[in-house]
Every structure is written in C-alpha cells, then in structure tokens.
Amino acid sequence: MKKLLFQFDTDPYPSVFDTVVGYDGGADHVIGHANxxxxxxxxxxxxxxxxxxxxxxxNTAIFVGGSDLDAGQQVLTAxxxxxxxxxxxxxxLDSNGSNTTAAAGVATIASTMPVAGKNVxxxxxxxxxxxxxxxxxxxxxxxxxxxxRSMSKAKKACSALSQQYGVELHPVQAQNNQQRSxxxxxxxxxxxxxxxxxxxxxxxxxxxxxxxxxxxxxNATPELGIQGVDMMDRGVKRxxxxxxxxxxxxxxKLALHRACIARLFEDxxxxxxxxxxxxxxxxxxxxxxxx
Numbered sequence: 090m091k092k093l094l095f096q097f098d099t100d101p102y103p104s105v106f107d108t109v110v111g112y113d114g115g116a117d118h119v120i121g122h123a124n125x126x127x128x129x130x131x132x133x134x135x136x137x138x139x140x141x142x143x144x145x146x147x148n149t150a151i152f153v154g155g156s157d158l159d160a161g162q163q164v165l166t167a168x169x170x171x172x173x174x175x176x177x178x179x180x181x182l183d184s185n186g187s188n189t190t191a192a193a194g195v196a197t198i199a200s201t202m203p204v205a206g207k208n209v210x211x212x213x214x215x216x217x218x219x220x221x222x223x224x225x226x227x228x229x230x231x232x233x234x235x236x237x238r239s240m241s242k243a244k245k246a247c248s249a250l251s252q253q254y255g256v257e258l259h260p261v262q263a264q265n266n267q268q269r270s271x272x273x274x275x276x277x278x279x280x281x282x283x284x285x286x287x288x289x290x291x292x293x294x295x296x297x298x299x300x301x302x303x304x305x306x307x308n309a310t311p312e313l314g315i316q317g318v319d320m321m322d323r324g325v326k327r328x329x330x331x332x333x334x335x336x337x338x339x340x341x342k343l344a345l346h347r348a349c350i351a352r353l354f355e356d357x358x359x360x361x362x363x364x365x366x367x368x369x370x371x372x373x374x375x376x377x378x379x380x
Contacts, residue, residue: 090141090145090148091117091118091148092115092116092117092118092148092149092150092354093116093117093118093120093148093149093150094111094114094116094118094119094120094150094151094152094350094353095120095122095133095137095149095150095151095152096108096111096119096120096121096122096152096154097122097125097130097133097151097152097153097154097164097168098121098122098123098124098125098153098154098155099124099125099126099153099154099155099156099157099160099161099164099184100123100124100154100155100156100157101123101124102123103121103122103123103154104154104155106186107152107154107183108121110343110346110347110350111152111350113347113350114346114347114348114349114350114351115347115350115351115354116150116350116354125153125155125164126160126163126164127163127164127166127167128167130164130167130168131167131171134151134167134168134171135171137149137151137178138171138172138176138177138178139176143175143357146175146177146178146357147178147179147354147355147356147357148354149178149357150178150179150180150181150350150353150354151168151178151179151180151181151353152180152181152183152350152353153165153168153180153181153182153183153184154183154184154185155184155185156184156185157184157185158184158185158187158217158220158221160184161182161183161184162182162184165180165182165360165362168180169360175357177357177358178357179352179353179354179355179356179357179358179359179360179361180353180359180360180361181349181350181353181359181360181361181366182361182362183346183349183361183366184217185216185217185218186217186218186342186346187216187217187218187220187221187363188221188361188362188363188366188367189342189345189346189349189366190218190221190307190339190342191217191218191219191220191221191222191225191363191367192221192225192342192345192363192366192367192369192370193338193339193341193342193345193370194218194222194280194305194307194333194338194342195222195225195226195229195367195370196341196367196370196371196373196374197305197333197338197341197374198226198278198280198303198305198333199229199371199374200374201303201324201331202302202303204226204229204230204231204278205229205230205231206230206231206232207231207232207277207278207302208231208232208234208275208276208277208278208300209226209231209232209233209234209276209277209278209279209280210233210234210236210261210272210273210276210278210279210280211223211226211233211234211235211236211280211281211282212236212263212269212272212273212279212280212281212282212283212289212290212314212315213236213237213281213282213283213284213287213289213314214235214236214237214243214246214282215235215237215242215243215245215246216282216283216284218282218307219235219280219282220235220246220250221363222280222282223235223247223250223256223258224250224254224256224363225363225364225367226278226280227254227256227257227258228254228256228364231278232259233256233258233259234258234259234260234261234272234276235247235258235259235260235261236261236262236263236269236272237260237261237262237263238262238263238264239262240260240261240262243260243261243262244260246258246260247259247260266288266289266290266291266294267294269289269290269294270290270291270294270295273290273294273295273298273301274298274300275300276298276300276301277300277301277302277303278301278302278303278304278305279295279301279303279304279305279315280305280307281304281305281306281307281308281314281315282307282314283307283308283314284308285308285309285310286308286310286311286312287308287312287314288312288313288314288316289314289315290314290315290316291316291317292315292316292317295315295317295328295330296317296327296328296330297328301330302330302331303330303331303332303333304318304327304330304331304332304333305332305333305338306318306320306332306333306334306335307335308320308335309334309335309336309339313334313335318332318333318334319332319334319337320334320335320336320337321334321336321337322334322337323337323338323340324337325337341370341373341374344373345366345369345370345373348369348373349361349366349369352369
C-alpha cells in the first residue's frame with residue numbers, strides 16, 4: 090500500500106523544500122494543498138481518516154507547513170480536534186522549519202554542554218525558530234532572554250509562550266547590533282535566529298566575552314547573522330567559543346526532518362510538535378555519538 094503524505098500548507102503555495110524532504114523521508118506520494126486554514130482543513134482531514142481500514146491508516150500521514158507558525162498551530166489544533174477513536178492519522182507540524190531547526194540547534198547545544206543554569210540569549214527570537222528554541226532551552230533549566238527590535242513584540246511572544254508551555258522567558262528590546270552586544274555580556278550561549286541576510290552581531294562584539302561558551306547562527310544566507318561564524322562551522326573553536334553555523338547543524342536538521350517523516354508512517358497515532366521532534370533529535374545525537 091502506498092505511503093501518502095498530505096502537505097497542508099498555510100501559504101499560497103506548498104513548500105518545495107518540504108515536498109522534497111517528504112519524499113526523501115519515505116513517502117511514496119506527497120500531495121500538497123495551499124492556503125489551508127482551520128476551517129478548510131476539516132474536509133481534508135476527513136478524507137484522510139475515513140478512507141483506509143484501521144490496519145492501513147499508518148500509510149496515510151499529514152504534514153502541516155507554511156511560513157506562519159501561529160497559523161500552522163491553529164491548523165494542527167483543528168486537525169487533532171477532528172480525531173476520535175481510531176479515526177486518526179499521524180501528523181507533524183513544522184511551519185517554516187521551526188520545529189526541526191530549533192530542535193536540531195538545541196540538541197546540538199545540549200550535546201556540547203549541559204544547559205541547566207546557563208544564561209541563553211536568543212537574538213531576533215520572536216520568529217518561529219527563536220520561539221521554539223526558547224521553549225526547549227527553558228524547559229531544560231536555562232535562563233532564556235528573547236530579543237526583538239520591539240519590546241512590545243518581545244513581551245507578546247514571551248507571554249504567549251509562557252501561557253502555552255509554562256516557561257519563564259525574559260523579553261529584551263535590542264534594536265541594533267550595539268544594543269544586542271550589550272544584551273549578551275553575561276550570556277553563556279547565544280543563538281541567532283534572525284531573518285535571512287540580516288547581521289545581528291559584529292565579530293568584535295562577541296569574540297572577547299570571557300563567559301560566552303557557545304555561539305550558534307541559524308542564518309545560512311549572506312550576510313550571516315553573527316559575523317565571524319562560518320555557515321559551515323560544526324563545533325569549530327573561534328576565539329575560545331564553540332561555534333555552529335547554519336549548515337553545520339543543518340545536517341542534523343535535514344536528517345531529523347527525514348526521520349520524523351519516516352516516523353509518521355510507523356503508526357497512525359503520532360503527533361509531532363516541538364518537544365516530540367526534539368526527543369527524536371536527542372536520540373539521533375546519542376546514536377551518532379555511540380557510532
């Protein structure tokens with residue numbers, strides 16, 4: 090029986106990236122739907138849960154994507170609210186690659202050193218990747234500050250994440266590189282999650298910080314988010330800090346994305362959001378270390 094992956098995208102066009110990884114993850118066919126909303130997804134969900142016998146439902150799965158994490162979260166909620174008894178299929182949320190990128194980045198950090206008790210600053214943290222990374226790091230005992238050019242936006246994101254996940258995050262306004270350099274003075278870990286091509290820190294602004302131990306940049310598009318970190322860095326020591334570039338930990342991100350797609354076809358009850366995807370990332374890191 091064919092493995093069918095239905096790609097429900099909240100954007101005008103289904104993501105090509107997600108389609109390719111869907112096939113690479115083991116789907117026989119990836120069927121994309123665009124402009125999906127919580128209302129329009131209901132008949133699509135019904136088509137997935139009422140068509141195959143219980144023993145065959147594991148061969149149907151749903152991937153929720155698009156550039157808007159809030160919209161994707163609402164679609165995921167609508168999907169799971171339609172499930173009942175064994176009328177369900179496995180589903181994964183990864184709007185804008187937020188869950189797999191954040192999980193891979195945080196798993197990379199956690200494999201380098203324990204994060205409990207560490208001060209973490211997430212630069213440009215109100216985007217999808219920053220928000221997910223903030224929650225994952227906070228749940229491991231880190232003290233997490235989340236920066237934005239707008240204090241109101243930072244406060245709104247931290248408040249929403251606190252209500253949804255029960256974590257305590259610290260909103261910080263940092264409108265330019267100089268202000269961001271002041272925010273990281275006492276940080277042990279810096280994770281840059283800004284938009285593509287936007288510089289967030291100059292090299293001299295982080296290179297001499299004695300307390301700083303790990304620097305991670307999720308931006309692979311020049312100009313890079315943290316100057317002095319190469320996009321290919323994989324645990325490279327620069328100025329005494331362990332540095333990871335977007336391609337450096339992106340290898341894990343892609344492998345994780347594929348592994349999650351494969352996991353969807355193991356049964357019809359799996360729901361993969363940030364924490365579940367992070368757990369898979371940690372297991373992958375442990376396996377890699379043993380090998």
